[in-house]
Amino acid sequence: MSSVNLVVMVVGLLVLAQQSFQMSLRNPVAETNNCKIDFTRLGLVLTSDTNEQALQDSGLFTPDAETPYVDIAGRRFHIGTLNARYIVYVKIGGNSIPYSWNYSFGSAGALIYKKSSAGDVSVPLAIAFTGAWNWKKFGSEEGKLIFGEFNYPENGENLLASVDYDTIKLFSKGQSPQDVFWLPSTTSWYSVATKVLQDLELSQCYDGVCLPSKPKIVFGTKGSSSDSYIKNKAYGDFLHKAFNVSTADQESAAVAWTSLSNEKPFIVIRGASNVAGAASPGSQASYLASYNAFLAAAKFIESIPTPRLACE
Numbered sequence: 001m002s003s004v005n006l007v008v009m010v011v012g013l014l015v016l017a018q019q020s021f022q023m024s025l026r027n028p029v030a031e032t033n034n035c036k037i038d039f040t041r042l043g044l045v046l047t048s049d050t051n052e053q054a055l056q057d058s059g060l061f062t063p064d065a066e067t068p069y070v071d072i073a074g075r076r077f078h079i080g081t082l083n084a085r086y087i088v089y090v091k092i093g094g095n096s097i098p099y100s101w102n103y104s105f106g107s108a109g110a111l112i113y114k115k116s117s118a119g120d121v122s123v124p125l126a127i128a129f130t131g132a133w134n135w136k137k138f139g140s141e142e143g144k145l146i147f148g149e150f151n152y153p154e155n156g157e158n159l160l161a162s163v164d165y166d167t168i169k170l171f172s173k174g175q176s177p178q179d180v181f182w183l184p185s186t187t188s189w190y191s192v193a194t195k196v197l198q199d200l201e202l203s204q205c206y207d208g209v210c211l212p213s214k215p216k217i218v219f220g221t222k223g224s225s226s227d228s229y230i231k232n233k234a235y236g237d238f239l240h241k242a243f244n245v246s247t248a249d250q251e252s253a254a255v256a257w258t259s260l261s262n263e264k265p266f267i268v269i270r271g272a273s274n275v276a277g278a279a280s281p282g283s284q285a286s287y288l289a290s291y292n293a294f295l296a297a298a299k300f301i302e303s304i305p306t307p308r309l310a311c312e
């Protein structure tokens with residue numbers, strides 16, 4: 001398995017009904033006639049400056065003329081349209097270093113499955129939060145990850161003993177808290193994505209550099225997400241074996257958890273690129289991964305039913 005960086009474009013679709021958002025993010029068209037404001041603004045959660053660059057390079061995003069952004073709690077929410085659909089996008093995670101197209105991703109994780117390669121885009125069925133560890137005592141019963149099995153050059157005893165993976169609590173309105181491990185993408189959206197993204201043409205080349213194979217969209221996988229930055233091959237292989245996950249990142253669980261807690265539909269769309277070691281070819285692949293994830297997100301957003309205005 002090759003070690004690869006994962007560029008994450010989490011597309012969380014949010015119906016913005018919160019009071020604090022309502023005024024500033026109101027659809028200007030709806031305000032100027034006698035129609036009830038009953039529209040959905042789609043929220044796009046980007047995880048790196050490169051994601052944002054891909055969005056801007058696409059030429060599909062038009063900032064709102066009156067209110068191009070609002071700053072809330074230290075984050076900038078960019079307001080506008082993407083292919084004539086009302087969206088708001090925000091960047092999370094990542095490093096806040098100035099953008100340069102070939103910078104390495106602060107928010108990257110690892111792609112840990114074999115059948116995929118640089119520039120591929122994955123749309124996972126579900127995300128597991130694999131950052132909640134219950135660390136076992138040496139000599140006590142064994143957890144899932146047994147450190148001794150990774151001793152080098154030979155397996156054996158290890159005082160780090162083992163860890164078990166805990167569930168997390170999911171709180172939502174009108175329901176008692178649930179203990180969950182998997183955070184499933186919204187079924188209806190996942191199913192729309194499998195249809196509309198099936199034949200999407202992804203880019204193989206950028207700035208004269210081409211990926212070694214034609215990138216593809218991968219459905220039906222599961223993802224791992226935690227606050228650890230995973231570059232370690234042995235741990236990646238372990239995650240794959242233990243949970244059958246194909247990707248690892250640092251953001252999707254947070255977005256999934258927040259969306260599920262607030263009963264908002266969400267979907268995760270991620271692009272993967274090899275860590276080349278040497279900066280240059282890797283950076284082009286990283287950009288292509290972001291760009292391809294963005295193409296998929298844009299196509300998906302286009303296919304979500306158009307918001308309606310109820311006119312009097």
Ligand SMILES: *[C@@H]1O[C@H](CO)[C@@H](O)[C@H](O)[C@H]1NC(C)=O
Nearest residue numbers: 100101102103104279280283
């Ligand atoms: C980007 O590439 C240029 C030239 O290839 C190099 O000078 C620069 O250090 C690179 N930037 C990063 C962040 O790797």
Ligand SMILES: *[C@@H]1O[C@H](CO)[C@@H](O)[C@H](O)[C@H]1NC(C)=O
Nearest residue numbers: 113219220221222244245246
């Ligand atoms: C593991 O995940 C793959 C998709 O990435 C799926 O095709 C396969 O059936 C899964 N295996 C098991 C044992 O669940």
